[in-house]
Amino acid sequence: MRPEVARVEEPIGEASWLERGALQQLLDELSSRGFETLGPVVREGAVFLEPVKRIEDLPVGWRDEQTPGRYRLSHSGGERVFDVLHGHAGLKRLSFAPREELLQIDTQGVGRPFTARPTLPEPARIAVIGARACDLAGLRVHDRVFLHDRYPDPYYATRRGGLFLVAVSCTRSVSTCFCTSMETGPEARSGFDLALTELEGGFVARAGSPAGAEVLEALPRRPAPAEHLLEERRALDACAASMQRRLETKDLPGLLYENLDHPRWDDVAERCLSCGNCTMVCPTCFCHDERDEPALDASGAVRVREWDSCFSREHAQIHGMNFRPHTRERYRQWLVHKFASWIDQFGTSGCVGCGRCITWCPVGIDPTEEIAAIRGPGE
Amino acid sequence: MTFAGDTSARLLVPEPAEIVEKRSFGPQIHVFRLRLCDPTARARFDFQQGQFNMVSVPGVGEVALSISSDPNDLDLEHTIRIVGRTTRVIETLGVGDILGLRGPYGSAWPLLEARWKDVLVVTGGLGCAPVTGAIEYMFRRRANYGQIIVIHGVKKPSDLIHRERFEAWRREPGTQVLLTTDQPDRTWHDRLGVVTELFSEVQIDPRRTIVFMCGPEVMMRYAVRILRERGVSMDRVFVSLERNMKCAVGLCGHCQFGTEFVCKDGPIFPYSRIARFFNVSGL
Numbered sequence: 001m002r003p004e005v006a007r008v009e010e011p012i013g014e015a016s017w018l019e020r021g022a023l024q025q026l027l028d029e030l031s032s033r034g035f036e037t038l039g040p041v042v043r044e045g046a047v048f049l050e051p052v053k054r055i056e057d058l059p060v061g062w063r064d065e066q067t068p069g070r071y072r073l074s075h076s077g078g079e080r081v082f083d084v085l086h087g088h089a090g091l092k093r094l095s096f097a098p099r100e101e102l103l104q105i106d107t108q109g110v111g112r113p114f115t116a117r118p119t120l121p122e123p124a125r126i127a128v129i130g131a132r133a134c135d136l137a138g139l140r141v142h143d144r145v146f147l148h149d150r151y152p153d154p155y156y157a158t159r160r161g162g163l164f165l166v167a168v169s170c171t172r173s174v175s176t177c178f179c180t181s182m183e184t185g186p187e188a189r190s191g192f193d194l195a196l197t198e199l200e201g202g203f204v205a206r207a208g209s210p211a212g213a214e215v216l217e218a219l220p221r222r223p224a225p226a227e228h229l230l231e232e233r234r235a236l237d238a239c240a241a242s243m244q245r246r247l248e249t250k251d252l253p254g255l256l257y258e259n260l261d262h263p264r265w266d267d268v269a270e271r272c273l274s275c276g277n278c279t280m281v282c283p284t285c286f287c288h289d290e291r292d293e294p295a296l297d298a299s300g301a302v303r304v305r306e307w308d309s310c311f312s313r314e315h316a317q318i319h320g321m322n323f324r325p326h327t328r329e330r331y332r333q334w335l336v337h338k339f340a341s342w343i344d345q346f347g348t349s350g351c352v353g354c355g356r357c358i359t360w361c362p363v364g365i366d367p368t369e370e371i372a373a374i375r376g377p378g379e
Numbered sequence: 380m381t382f383a384g385d386t387s388a389r390l391l392v393p394e395p396a397e398i399v400e401k402r403s404f405g406p407q408i409h410v411f412r413l414r415l416c417d418p419t420a421r422a423r424f425d426f427q428q429g430q431f432n433m434v435s436v437p438g439v440g441e442v443a444l445s446i447s448s449d450p451n452d453l454d455l456e457h458t459i460r461i462v463g464r465t466t467r468v469i470e471t472l473g474v475g476d477i478l479g480l481r482g483p484y485g486s487a488w489p490l491l492e493a494r495w496k497d498v499l500v501v502t503g504g505l506g507c508a509p510v511t512g513a514i515e516y517m518f519r520r521r522a523n524y525g526q527i528i529v530i531h532g533v534k535k536p537s538d539l540i541h542r543e544r545f546e547a548w549r550r551e552p553g554t555q556v557l558l559t560t561d562q563p564d565r566t567w568h569d570r571l572g573v574v575t576e577l578f579s580e581v582q583i584d585p586r587r588t589i590v591f592m593c594g595p596e597v598m599m600r601y602a603v604r605i606l607r608e609r610g611v612s613m614d615r616v617f618v619s620l621e622r623n624m625k626c627a628v629g630l631c632g633h634c635q636f637g638t639e640f641v642c643k644d645g646p647i648f649p650y651s652r653i654a655r656f657f658n659v660s661g662l
Contacts, residue, residue: 102391105437110468111476113416114437116392150643151390151628257637260659287632290625294438301438305631315633318623319462329661337635344638 013213015224019202020079022219024055026166026194029218030127035164038094039129040084045073047087049094052129059084066174066355068364082130082168082198085177088360090283091135094126095160096142102155103303105292114300120158127164131192133185134177134354136167138283140191144346145286164211167192171199171235176355178245178368184352186239197232204232245355247368248375252349253340255375260332264373269328271363276309278357278365279334284342284350287315310334335367390628393435393479394420399454401473404540407461408505409470410447412454413478424483426450428490428513429619429647432457432482433627436472440465443624443642446483447512449519455480458508458540484627486647488513489617493589497525499581501602503532503574503594509619509646510593511541518548528555528581532574532598535562555581575601578609585610593619600658603650616650618657636662 018026030037031053040047042059052058063083065072073084100121107114139160146156167188170179179185188195193212196203204224207213224232279285289308292301308315311330316323324330342350351367358366400412415421424432426446434457435441442465448456461470472478490513498517502510517524529548533539539558549556557577559570570577575598590606592599599618606616622634622641629643637656639645656662 103393105393107437110436110439111472111478113477114393114395114479116437116479118392146630149629151630153630257655260656260662286630288625288630290441290631292435292438292440298438305626308632310632314623316623318621323622324661326661333635333662341635341638345640 013207013216015229016205016216016219016221017202017224017228018196018205018219018221020055020081022221023058023081023203025219026215027053027055027129029215030164030166033125033215035125035127037127037129040082040087042073042084046071047073047084049087049089049091049128055081058082058129063172064174066176066359068176068358068366069361070364071359080198082196083172085170085172085174086132086135086354086356088281088356090281090354090356091128091131091139091163091165092142092283092285094128094163095139095156096146096286097121097155097159099304099306100155101302101304102290104300105303106300109298116303118154119302120154123158124162125164126162127166129166129168131165131167131188132170132354133167133188134179134182134352135283136165136188136191137179137182137184137352138354139165141284141342141346141348141350141352142286144348145284149346164215165192165194167195167208169195169197169236171197171239173239173242173244174355174359175244176358176366177243177353178247178355179353180240180243181245181247181249181368182349182351182353186243187236197235199228199231199235204228245358245366245368247351247353247371249339249349252371253343255371256336256340259374260336262374264370265328265332267373268331268365268370269326271365272311272327272331273362274311274313274327274330275362276311277360277362279309279311280307281356281360282338283352283354283356284338285309310337335370339367339371390481391626393433393437393441393481394424395477396455396480398472398474398476398478405537408458408538408540409461410456410458410540411469411478412448412456413480414454415480416477421453424455424480426455426483427487428516429488429509430483430485431509431627431646432480433484433624434459434469435479435481436465436468437479439468441479441625442466442469443484443627445509445512445619445646447508447515449512449516456512458505458511460505482627484642486645488591488647489589490516493517494523495525497584497588498527499583499588499590500527500529500531501574501590501592501594501599502530503598504534505538505540507531507540507593510591511544513591514548515544518551521551525587526553526555527551528557528583530557530559530574530577530581532559532561532577532594534560536560536564536567557581573601574598575605578602578605583609583611585612588615590616591619592616596620596657603657613651613654614649617647618650618653619647620645620653 039052170186634641
């Protein structure tokens with residue numbers, strides 16, 4: 001099986017201009033091609049990735065405010081569709097399911113003969129409206145982990161192959177964003193089928209894959225006028241300049257490996273609740289548990305995998321011994337893996353600068369601040 | 380994107396294997412010989428010493444266990460210590476019962492690289508299981524190896540399994556076998572104390588010695604220090620690490636140690652590769 005995740009690195013063809021109303025036609029076009037269309041939907045004071053059929057399902061007139069440990073939506077009115085940057089849930093769950101049934105095992109009981117067969121998911125066609133550049137970067141990291149390592153994962157491959165991604169480049173940032181430091185945003189440059197930049201009255205649109213080009217051709221469009229392209233460039237540059245957080249990434253692995261016994265780990269452990277929120281909202285965290293869930297009549301079992309967190313007490317535990325017994329070691333594992341050993345393992349940072357871990361941390365711990373503290377004022 | 384690799388789920392599916400022999404060493408330790416129910420599956424389990432299988436009781440759980448039989452044997456041997464939920468169920472099984480096997484996974488002892496060289500094996504506790512197969516492998520091909528020194532420490536005499544193998548190795552020419560325990564009883568006629576104290580009794584030529592180590596990390600830390608003082612290159616010291624493993628294919632994240640996934644990069648590492656992390660506690 002070869003998952004269809006090939007994307008071209010450069011947009012295909014010229015930039016087009018879509019009037020705002022064409023967004024409805026985009027949703028309809030994707031539906032008619034058999035895609036379930038998902039996008040940000042306002043619910044319970046946040047946005048969730050849920051089915052969207054009409055423009056009005058999207059957070060029109062809403063925007064998000066994100067600060068360490070705080071997330072608020074406000075309805076500011078206006079017609080802008082994509083001023084909410086992101087919610088807690090990114091794209092991760094679409095390709096790496098929070099809970100995946102891996103095997104169906106049939107057996108007559110312990111020690112008896114058994115048969116086991118993989119339960120690969122039905123390939124679903126899902127179109128996501130409003131993926132951010134940081135989300136695409138997260139997916140790129142997961143493609144590296146799940147598809148391009150020694151043991152490619154067939155479950156991920158199946159889910160991933162069914163995704164159609166409509167990216168939206170960011171024209172505003174929130175206080176927890178630092179994608180410019182991680183060189184992943186704010187502009188969606190690759191890894192999408194279609195990319196939009198929202199301007200007054202409409203969108204600059206580009207195709208990033210043959211499938212995206214086909215969809216774009218079916219929409220009412222005209223070549224993007226030069227003044228819109230200029231306006232787009234200015235909006236993207238202004239967004240990049242508005243970024244309030246920075247992370248110095250120079251030789252992060254060296255810095256962190258040299259400082260595995262830095263007192264800052266004790267300091268952050270005093271604040272960290274070890275709740276695992278950061279790992280759940282992170283677009284790249286991939287740790288998961290695997291276990292057999294027996295049928296009630298003992299006729300068999302389902303082997304499942306489910307998201308796990310390196311903050312859980314059992315994560316590094318084997319028969320009565322725990323390699324990371326304290327929060328200090330767990331936080332260190334998370335941060336050092338994300339920003340350093342990930343690079344050794346996969347040739348890419350595990351951080352995409354989306355800032356979710358900062359926003360959704362109940363106590364507002366900010367890895368950019370922790371790393372700066374370890375780096376010290378001298379550097 | 381080019382994409383080369385096996386995306387079938389085969390590596391994740393346990394293969395039924397029948398228990399053809401069970402030997403018990405006290406209540407805690409059992410050695411199982413397993414025969415794959417589908418004889419054609421054996422070729423897919425072609426392994427090298429030091430690699431491991433995921434051994435499962437379907438519906439109960441799975442544990443990572445090194446393979447201690449010879450690669451040329453038809454049957455696969457696993458030594459199981461009863462420590463948790465899954466192993467407690469495995470303990471109740473006997474000849475004729477079925478277990479699940481998937482594998483083999485991980486890195487192997489450098490037994491080819493060690494040919495024509497001296498080999499020092501340092502092990503502690505039941506940690507000897509991953510390495511007894513390697514020792515046995517060398518003795519079956521004795522002419523290919525130089526001096527073989529085995530230093531093995533156990534907490535208490537009943538932890539010493541395969542005593543007959545150690546006695547047999549001890550009788551071979553060019554071989555030194557040192558056994559020690561912390562808690563001797565009347566049956567014990569070997570050394571007393573910890574493994575690292577026995578280093579003073581062995582002569583090694585650092586230029587032609589390869590070291591295999593397996594056991595508690597604290598023991599290996601001390602041993603590394605001594606070996607370094609003796610001038611042994613850390614590229615020639617191989618250590619076997621143990622971590623929590625669920626998937627065995629480098630995806631579940633549990634077995635990470637510094638930059639390594641113990642399941643797919645290890646469990647056997649040249650010490651030089653993990654040296655920067657080995658003295659940090661809590662990794």
